[in-house]
Amino acid sequence: MMDTMEVEGLHRPFKVDRPLTAQEKNPRFYIKEPSGAEPLNLLGTLRMNSTYLEFRDKFLMRKGEWxxxxxxxxxxxxxxxxxxxxxxxxxxxxxxxxxxxxxxxxxxxxxxxxxxxxxxxxxxxxxxxxxDFFRYTHYPIRFNRRNRKVYFFRLDGTVCVVDWEKLYATLGKAKDGDVWEVRLHVLAEDGETVLETYALGYAGKATDPGVLAQWEFIRLYMEEGPEKLLPLLEDIDIHDIVDRRETFGRGFKLLEMQFGFVMAPLVFLAAITRHYAMKTCKIPRWPEEVERECAFAEGDPYEVDARRLPSEAKAALGLPVEEEVYRRV
Amino acid sequence: MLRYQALRVLAPVARRIYAPLLAVWDFACYNAALNSLDKALSHNKNGAAAEALGRIVAAVAGIVQNAFTMAQTAVREIGNLTSRYSAEKVDKVVTTLGKYATWAGRVSGVILAAVNVGKAIEKGMEGEKGLVAAYLVSAALSIAMLVAGGLVAILLFVLSVIILAVITWLEGDPFINWLQRCWFGRGPKTKYESAAEEIDAFGDAFKGVVA
The missing domain is CATH 1.10.287 (Helix Hairpins)
Incomplete structure (x- = not known):
């Protein structure tokens, strides 16, 4: 059977222009209320600073498998x-x-x-x-805590901007399988009609704490700031794909982390197709306007990306750093 | 409404029994392939042995897939009975098993497709165009299953079982087949190329009857 959650929203578009379902109304996650889950990055962050947190889309992890x-x-x-x-x-x-x-x-x-x-x-x-091919390497989501806006990079390369306060977060279920993920809906003025849907990058059973962990991580950033998040970030968490294509090694590593050593020969093949898929794809570029709105100060102590890894940021702030610093791949 | 109710009752049952049923089917395929390998080795037929080996690997991959799916179901059921404390671990195991099952199933499909194409070539050499077409249909179904999901995958599987029955029917009685292709045969099929091949085929047909 196909892992359906992986293709929802990419191979098969999310259903939009429809009212919220009963299941989507309960549970709803409110931005001011902690969900109760432990905040975890789960390989989500692309970069972070005092102005915004840029997160990966859910399709990145298994790109190339198909x-x-x-x-x-x-x-x-x-x-x-x-x-x-x-x-x-x-x-x-x-x-x-x-x-x-x-x-x-x-x-x-x-x-x-x-x-x-x-x-x-x-x-x-x-x-x-x-x-996967001839599209974009990934579809980032930017959470701006200064102007309280969220920017979604759409599949067609345009950008959807929505107020953080108006974002409707809930759980979404795969069409045929007991797999759930956090979905962020953009609603119409009536507060009931779904205009657009985006998903966070972790799917699992409803009881899997990982499902809510990324949402809690983002919520924490938006509501309490980057200082809460920095201790939670590790060097391995940061994807080096913001302004360059992913390396073969990193692609292999990500696939291997998901499928394990048992599947190594297939993972290697998938890493090859992933590598070529990445090569044919464009790197997403935010419009000037978005970049202007997301400008951050030079020397921001919470600036973290592939150039300034969390361990470096933590060391500069005098925070404890894990002994084993992950080498860039 | 009735349809919905029926689906609500049948879906959980189907989810629990399809993996054991497929595992039994794969085990039968494994046994058949093992017999073919035995036959091929006893007659020093390398091509047939390779084909049988391919079928064995595909059947084993199928069994592994279904074993993973069954284990996944079992872990989920046990997880439902145990405390919430273990839910995280249970979910991790269930997800991992699901991934392995999916990939093992696709690997099995690739091997089966390759074996069927090989079989089509073999039948083509014998001039059996009906069987070539049938084996190619079977290969096409295995390939289609690589990218199919949900109900379509189940439909493709059912079709591949039907096509297997058609192949068995087209291949007919091994003795009649041999009689048509032997030196004195009057059937429309291609004759054996050598006496050695004819004797080997006679042995195969005879073994098939005895078995």
């Missing part, structure tokens, strides 16, 4: 095409003369391998790996 399955499938479908042509095409004259013993098999076989050799790559591109 490329691998699609590539394997396309290769096999073309091998099928060659095999079919080798055995069926020489029989066409016999079919036309009426001397072929199995004419239906010949005609059906040619149609099958041709349709499949064209149809499978089309389907795989249109609905699966095409969502």
């Amino acid at each position: 490329g691998m399955w699609s590539a394997i499938g396309v290769t096999l479908s073309w091998v099928m095409f060659v095999v079919g042509m080798v055995f069926f095409v020489p029989a066409i004259p016999d079919v036309l003369n009426g001397t072929e013993r199995e004419p239906i098999a010949v005609v059906f076989g040619i149609l099958l391998v041709t349709a499949f050799a064209i149809g499978f790559p089309w389907f795989a591109w249109r609905y699966r790996c095409g969502k």
Whole structure:
């Protein structure tokens, strides 16, 4: 079975222009009320400073996986095409003369391998790996605590801006599976109609504390500030993808962290397709206006990104630093 | 409303029994492949042995997938019965098992597709175009399952079981098949290329009848 949560919102758009469902109304997470979960970054942060926290989208972690399955499938479908042509095409004259013993098999076989050799790559591109290639490397979300706005980088490269106070946070469930994630809805003026939906990057069972951990992490930043978050950040948490493409090593590491050593050969293949997917994708750039609104002071003590890792920021502030500092990959 | 009620009752049942059923199916495929490997090795047929080996690997991957799914269900059920304290650990195990099951299933699909394409080539060499088409359909279904999900994946699986039945029907009786292809055969099928191949095939057909 497909891990459906991974594709919700990317392969299959979220349902919008609809009223909130009963399940979405309860539970609702309010920005002023702690959810009760332990705030955790869970590989979410791209960069942080006193003005904004930039977070990754949920599609980043498994980018490239569908490329691998699609590539394997396309290769096999073309091998099928060659095999079919080798055995069926020489029989066409016999079919036309009426001397072929199995004419239906010949005609059906040619149609099958041709349709499949064209149809499978089309389907795989249109609905699966095409969502990873020639798009954006990731779709960041920026939480600005100074002007209390949230900026979502849409799949088409435009930006959705919404007031933090008006954001509707709730749990969303996968279409066919007991998998949940925190969804952030942008509502219409009526406070009931969902205009746009975005999801945080951790999915699990409803009882999994990780599901709410990222929401609590973001809420803490917006409501209490970066000083609460810095001790929670580790060097490994920071993705170095803000202004450059992810390295092969980092991509492999992220996939390996999710699938484990048991799947190492497949993870390696997926890392290759991930690497090439990243190469074909554009790095998301925020519009000038957003950058202006998110400007932060030079020498911000809470500035953390791939250039200034959390350990460095913590050391500068005299906070305790973990002994083992993670090397950049 | 009735449809909704029926789904509400049937869905949890289906979720619990599909993995054991598929595991039994994969085990049957594993046994059949093991017999084929035994036969191929006793007649020194490297191609057939490789194909049987592929089927064994695919069946094992299928069994592993279903074992993971069953373990996932079991852990979830146990987790539901135990205290909330263990919920985090249970979720972690369930998620990991789910990921392994998904990937093992897809690996099984890749191997099956490759084996079916190989079988199609073998049948093509024998001039069996109907069987070539049937094996290619089977391969196409395995490939399609790589990118399918939910109900479509189940539908594809059902279709692949049906196509397997069609293949068995098309392949027919091994003795009749041998009689049609032997030196004296009067059937429309391609003759065996050598006496050695004919004798080997006779042995295979005879073994099939005895088994």
